Amino acid sequence: MPGVAEPDMALDIAAPTEPLPGATDEPGHLFPPRPRLAVRALALILQDAIVTVCMAAFCYGLFNPLHGVRVPSAIVAMACLILCTILSFFERGLYTAEAVMSRQLHARKLVLAWVQAVATGTLLTFCLASAANDVGLPALSGMIAMLAGPFVPTLLAAGIFPLLAARLLRIRAHGGPATLNRTVIIGEHDCVHDLLMRIGTGHQRAFDIIGVVEHGAAGTQACKARRSFRGLPAFSGIDALERMIRQDAVDTVLVALPWAAGDTAQAIVRRISLAPIDVYIYAGMKSLDMPLHRTGAPFDLPLLMACNRPINGWRGSLKRAEDIVLSLGLLTFISPVMLAIAIGVKSTSKGPVFFRQRRVGYNNHVIEVLKFRSMYTHLSDADARQQAFRGDKRVTPLGAWLRRTSLDELPQLINVLKGDMSLVGPRPHALATTAGGLALEEAVPIYSSRHRVKPGITGWAQVNGHRGALDSVEKIVHRVNHDLYYIENWSLGLDIKILWQTVRLVFADDNAF
Missing domain, CATH: 3.40.50.720 (NAD(P)-binding Rossmann-like Domain)
Structure with missing residues (x-):
């Protein structure tokens, strides 16, 4: 990351405390491991999607002989129904943390969400079928006749009971205190x-x-x-x-x-x-x-x-899904670029290809961040007390270009897949980083509040020009303010906006060096 030196040693950022009886250095040793709420939420979404597919397939098999709808058309209609079901259930609060944890059925919410899903799914499929007819594509034409018949009322009635039954079984199986x-x-x-x-x-x-x-x-x-x-x-x-x-x-x-x-x-x-x-x-x-x-x-x-916890419940699950899908896609797409960079790093200076740097992550835990090495190994500042600056002699010629374009950060996609980081979030700082000669917690008393979410490869502060060396308290204050704005106003759209602006800044950022 531009503006930060590359240490390979860490300082203990936590204030010393007396250990509790039986304590160890491992997190969570006081109590047994807990199931992850995000996993429960994703399992519930998958369950509802499977039930929806089964009921749509049942109704299709029941009424298709009368209308002769082709299988591809049915698949399109089924995809519309699944999408509308998940979105409607989200909108009705059936995937919130409270709903996932609850031992109540919430039958009224479920029924209303299902009616809304079938109605919007039918409307969406009808629009697609009409558009197909208008442009002369008969693939969806048979769907209009089917939707106008008893298909929709049957789907409404038949879908309620399996959805309720599946949720009841889930409550019995997982509704205890462990969830x-x-x-x-x-x-x-x-x-x-x-x-x-x-x-x-x-x-x-x-x-x-x-x-x-x-x-x-x-x-x-x-x-x-x-x-x-x-x-x-x-x-x-x-x-x-x-x-x-x-x-x-x-x-x-x-x-x-x-x-x-x-x-x-x-x-x-x-x-x-x-x-x-x-x-x-x-x-x-x-x-x-x-x-x-x-x-x-x-x-x-x-x-x-x-x-309250920010980006929690289904919103946290959605953000994690975004991280996994996009990071896997990016790693696949840019793997030739990463291979070329690795060869260049290895051939232009002595030392390893990757640099492992200890930084502060979620809940103040120390994480090991991967980067392409951009400095001469023997000149690296082990404690990160001297931040990188423009024209820094410790930086290799190739490393200067990598830092200017932020391509040295690409290996952090692996950190994202591991779950230590997110694609978008507050940038993690090295353990000994200072601002104007002060520790970051001293410069900004609420600095640790940015650690309520996972750190990111890029963030709201970075795309708004707050990059480079932290040589004043004012700079870290601006970054923390932008990070907190992002945390409190997170949305999938905001993440996409930040990612797009990051791509635009790769070759046009004067603060990167």
């Missing part, structure tokens, strides 16, 4: 006990409570004495909570404190708000001076949202 948000409650003893009672006796559980953190002197002493709270693992102090969050062991934090403890609740929220988690306040906390949002079904609990 829910892994949640920790932090607060004072009586409030935590009351919240646990409400969650435990509710008709549905939206949270999988995996531990309790007792806050305050009395709670800390009691917690140390028993290390358990109503059969749940109990910890003391917010440092323990932060440790669990950094180990990716927690999805959600519930803050349960007395009404008069508003300042304490605010301090807790501020301390953990930069992490990629959801934070809810138990509704008793009415003395809070911070923006809160009421939660809706399926939580069915008096909770107020203080902060």
Whole structure:
């Protein structure tokens, strides 16, 4: 990446904390591994697509003898129906994190979404069939007669029951706590006990409570004495909570404190708000001076949202699908270019083809980023304390061109496939990078909030001209502001816009060197 030196050593960016009993250096060691929500969501989408295909094929076989619709025409119509089904289910909220975790059927939403899907799918197929007739293509002509007959009502009625049945079977198989948000409650003893009672006796559980953190002197002493709270693992102090969050062991934090403890609740929220988690306040906390949002079904609990995970649930699944599809396609398409660059790097200077650099990634974890080597091996700054600059003698002639065109970043497509990075996101910085002589966290107190999402090969800041060396605090402030804008306003369209602008900037960016 232009403007950043190439270290091969790392500094520990995390503040030292006392390890919890039985702790190891591995993330998530406190609790058993959890199933990934994105996998559950993708499995649910695939399930609905399969049911839709089966029911459309059934109706096609039932009515096709009357109309003689050809198989290619039926495939086009089926594709329209599948597309409309998935989009309608998305629009009705059937693929959100809450819906995936819920043990409720949401039958009304499902029925309305199915009606909407069949209606829009029929309209889309009808338009395609009419257009085919207008241009003299008879392939779809038979579809018009079929759609005008009993095909659509039959599909509507016949499709509901398999969809409901498939979801019921899924709930029975996967609807237990393992699919829910892994949640920790932090607060004072009586409030935590009351919240646990409400969650435990509710008709549905939206949270999988995996531990309790007792806050305050009395709670800390009691917690140390028993290390358990109503059969749940109990910890003391917010440092323990932060440790669990950094180990990716927690999805959600519930803050349960007395009404008069508003300042304490605010301090807790501020301390953990930069992490990629959801934070809810138990509704008793009415003395809070911070923006809160009421939660809706399926939580069915008096909770107020203080902060939430960005690009989560189905949106996260969509972004991951975008990363996999595009990175695989790009690797296939540009593999000859990468091979030529590798040969050039190896033949023009001594050392390896690839450079492995440790940078800060999602949730402040250290990741190893791949690049084409662009510096002389013996001149690299091991601690990345000296950033690259225009005319830097450490950079090889070929490396200068690679950095100017950002082609040295192409191996990071492998990082994307591994899941360490995304195609688009905040650019990861080397561990010892500074801005104006200050550590990045000192220069911008909310710097870590950009780590609530995976880092990217390119980003909103980069396409808006914020590239090159970080030689002032003002520059990192601008980059963080752009990164946070991207995080809060993410959409698939925004990603495509950034990727397109990145391609345009490859040969026309004066800030790259």
